[in-house]
Amino acid sequence: MQSEQNTLPQFVSRKIRVEEAVGTTLAHDITEIRPGEYKGPSFRKGQCIQPEDLCHLMRLGKRHLYILDLDDDHIHEDQAVLELASALAGPGVTFGSQPKEGKLALKAIYDGLLKIKVDALVEFNLLADVMCASRHNNTPVKSGTLLAGTRAIPLVIERNALDRALEISHRHYPVVAVKSFKPAQAGLIITGSEVYEGLIEDRFEAIVSAKLCAYGATLKDTVILPDDQEQIAAAVSTFLERGVDLIVTTGGMSVDPDDVTRHAIRQAGVDEIYYSSGVLPGAMFQLAYRGDIPILGIPACALYHQTTIFDLILPRLLAGEHPDNRDLAALAHGGLCLNCHTCRYPDCVFGKT
Amino acid sequence: MFLAYVEINITEVALEDFETLLEGSAKAHGHLCPGQVIGVRMAMLGCALIGLDQPAQLPQIKSLIVYVEIDRCATDAIAFVTGVRLGRRSLKFVNNGIMAATFVNLNSGKAFRIRARETSREHAADYAPGIEDEREQQLAAYQKMPTDVLFEVRAVVVDVPYSDLPGPTQFKSECASCGVIVRDKREIYKNGQIVCRICAGETYFKGGI
Numbered sequence: 076m077q078s079e080q081n082t083l084p085q086f087v088s089r090k091i092r093v094e095e096a097v098g099t100t101l102a103h104d105i106t107e108i109r110p111g112e113y114k115g116p117s118f119r120k121g122q123c124i125q126p127e128d129l130c131h132l133m134r135l136g137k138r139h140l141y142i143l144d145l146d147d148d149h150i151h152e153d154q155a156v157l158e159l160a161s162a163l164a165g166p167g168v169t170f171g172s173q174p175k176e177g178k179l180a181l182k183a184i185y186d187g188l189l190k191i192k193v194d195a196l197v198e199f200n201l202l203a204d205v206m207c208a209s210r211h212n213n214t215p216v217k218s219g220t221l222l223a224g225t226r227a228i229p230l231v232i233e234r235n236a237l238d239r240a241l242e243i244s245h246r247h248y249p250v251v252a253v254k255s256f257k258p259a260q261a262g263l264i265i266t267g268s269e270v271y272e273g274l275i276e277d278r279f280e281a282i283v284s285a286k287l288c289a290y291g292a293t294l295k296d297t298v299i300l301p302d303d304q305e306q307i308a309a310a311v312s313t314f315l316e317r318g319v320d321l322i323v324t325t326g327g328m329s330v331d332p333d334d335v336t337r338h339a340i341r342q343a344g345v346d347e348i349y350y351s352s353g354v355l356p357g358a359m360f361q362l363a364y365r366g367d368i369p370i371l372g373i374p375a376c377a378l379y380h381q382t383t384i385f386d387l388i389l390p391r392l393l394a395g396e397h398p399d400n401r402d403l404a405a406l407a408h409g410g411l412c413l414n415c416h417t418c419r420y421p422d423c424v425f426g427k428t
Numbered sequence: 429m430f431l432a433y434v435e436i437n438i439t440e441v442a443l444e445d446f447e448t449l450l451e452g453s454a455k456a457h458g459h460l461c462p463g464q465v466i467g468v469r470m471a472m473l474g475c476a477l478i479g480l481d482q483p484a485q486l487p488q489i490k491s492l493i494v495y496v497e498i499d500r501c502a503t504d505a506i507a508f509v510t511g512v513r514l515g516r517r518s519l520k521f522v523n524n525g526i527m528a529a530t531f532v533n534l535n536s537g538k539a540f541r542i543r544a545r546e547t548s549r550e551h552a553a554d555y556a557p558g559i560e561d562e563r564e565q566q567l568a569a570y571q572k573m574p575t576d577v578l579f580e581v582r583a584v585v586v587d588v589p590y591s592d593l594p595g596p597t598q599f600k601s602e603c604a605s606c607g608v609i610v611r612d613k614r615e616i617y618k619n620g621q622i623v624c625r626i627c628a629g630e631t632y633f634k635g636g637i
Contacts, residue, residue: 125535127479157590161598166617171587173537184613254617255628395619 089144093132096124099142100151107135121152121176121230148234152177155227155237159205162241163225165190165249178226181209182219186291187253188394189214189222195247204232205240209251211427215290215390216253223251254394260295261287261321262314266336268301270326278378279325286385290393295319302327307339311370315343321369321392328359328374337361337372345370349400353407354426357384362403369397381418384410387426446472446571453508457501462566466527466578467505470542473575474531475510477540484511489518493532493588497524502544517594532586534593539586548578589613603627 088102100123107117117135118128121143132140145151150158153174160170160179167187170179183189191212200206209223216222227237244250263283269275277299284294296314300306307324314322327336340363341348348363350372356379361372369392377383387406391398409427420426450468454460474494475483483492494512496503499521506512506529512519528543548570552562555569570578591599591613601615602608605627616628625631 127536160590164613166601166613166615166622169589169591169613172534172590172593173587185616187617190617249617252617254620257618 088141090139091142092139093129093137096132096140096142097126097129099124099140100145102141102143105132105135105137105140119176143231145231149231150227150234150237152227152230152232155205155232156225158237159207159225159227159240159244162244162248163199163207163223163250165252167253167255168222168249168251176226177228177230178224180221181223181225181251182221183216183253185218185253185255187216187255188390188396189216189220190249190252190254191223192247192250195243195250198247199240199243199250202236202240202243204228204236207250213387213391213426213428214421222253254396256290256292256390256393257320257395259287259292259320259393261292261323262295262317262319263297264307264310264314264322264324264336265297265299266302266307266324266327266339268333271299271301279373282377283323283325283373283385286389290390292321292393302333302335304335304339304342307336308342311340311343315365315368319368321371323371323373325373325377326375328361328372330359340370340372343370347399349403352384352403352410353405354384354387354403354410354412356380356412357387357410360384360388360403362388362398364397367397380412380414382412382420382425386420449509450505450571453505456508457504460567461501462563462570463501464505465567465570466544467502468509469570469575469578470502470529470544471506471509471531473579473581474506474529474540474542477542477581478531478533478538479536480533483509490594491533491535493518493520493534493586493594495520495522495530495532495586497522497526497528497530499523500527502527502529517592520592530584530586532588534588537585539584541582541584543580543582545578545580548573551577 091099101118101120104116104120105118106115108114143151156174156177156179160181164170164181167184168181169184170181189210189212191209193212196207196209205227207223207225263280265277265279270277280297287294298310300310311322324336324340327334337350340361345363345365348361350361351358352360356376357374359374363370373385377385388398405428406426409424412425415423446468450464453468454464457464480488480492482488489511492510492512494506494510496506496519507519526543528541530539530541532539549566551573552566552569555572556565559565559568597611599611599613601610601622603610603624604621605623608624610624614625615622616625618628
């Protein structure tokens, strides 16, 4: 925000008779007192007077009102915020038609991944007369989720100040958007000789399936394999040949001699491969791609922690993004899960860079 | 396929008496039925609740939006009485399969959802005892039935999206895939591209793409 003094425009207010007030904008609050029942504003500064309001105003003893008399260079806050929201809201973002005190909430039209252009948001907020506060970039959201709030700060904003805000929004369009999730079909490879030989019951399939379903994806098939590099590599190749949209492998991501899954993925033939992330839990995560098909290596921590690197990367992949090693490293700031007693992810700091 | 074309001269009506509106509604719809009675009464009640007595005329025509939750006979009656039209963006169809509609006054923010009670069918004999035929009985009974027997009424809040308002097109996007212009924020952000719903795979038809 600019630190200079508020430069409220010297808008004109004018006194009129109540009978002439329909369609005009009040320049002041009007308080109503009903003894023992209510005391407070019945009409607010900036409110547009409707035909049905006249009797009410008369009952309150009002015969004259001060109204805002705005020219084209001065915009009322409610009109201004409709223009601001229109410019900020990209695809997948909606907002209501009834601003309150110059404020509007931006909400998701459909489920998806919230995208915020953070630099543009900062540039927008550097202007003194407007603001927009948002949720974090890359947050998975549901239809109807509150994404951001924007407002015109003074009751009356100058046209050129508003235009500067609109120009920033248009130049960076879309500043606020929701990327839809694709209904991907995933293949799951659970690795570990102890699971394969039945010494331990698998719990990964239920976890992975639930997390996929949460974003509209489905688990097409699951195979359980021993810690055998050849067999795992062959399973990866088979899934790729079958045309799945995403391959998830679990286990075998550490540095022990039996942890061969990450080597098997490389052996299967990939175009990109990134090992380790700046996230706890999830340091030993691997992300590879054959073309645009992601092959994830989920470390065993996902069995024990409710929320891990998998939860941060999966929605981005399902939204069609192609994170690389820099993206995995950038997760470090905010990549520390606080292991809350009751997990509130994504409504927490985890993964918010 | 047989196509029937009926030219309906829909005039803008002020809220007249029930009989006149019902007659006009039945003519516009093509027949008189219990749904016409429910629709006319629902529309008259909805308009009264939100303070509109001439919803189909200026300036009130710009104040009204009606959300209908069913596409059956009553919907046409509501449109006839209120003057709301799909093409004017004042009639919104929410496919809930419920005999209900919500009447919104955009100026005052007042909104009421009115739902026809299923129990009104059971009470039809009480209000038209001499009629044997079920449909004829409902037709007569629904005209006499007290409002609270026929309808459930709830005050509600409707935050009408700005992009759903009547008036000139505010929002246009060009589909990055096929180039079609998508209006009113119906585009989808998919795989990093702004596309129309057809290119996003949300089709109600097969082929033709």
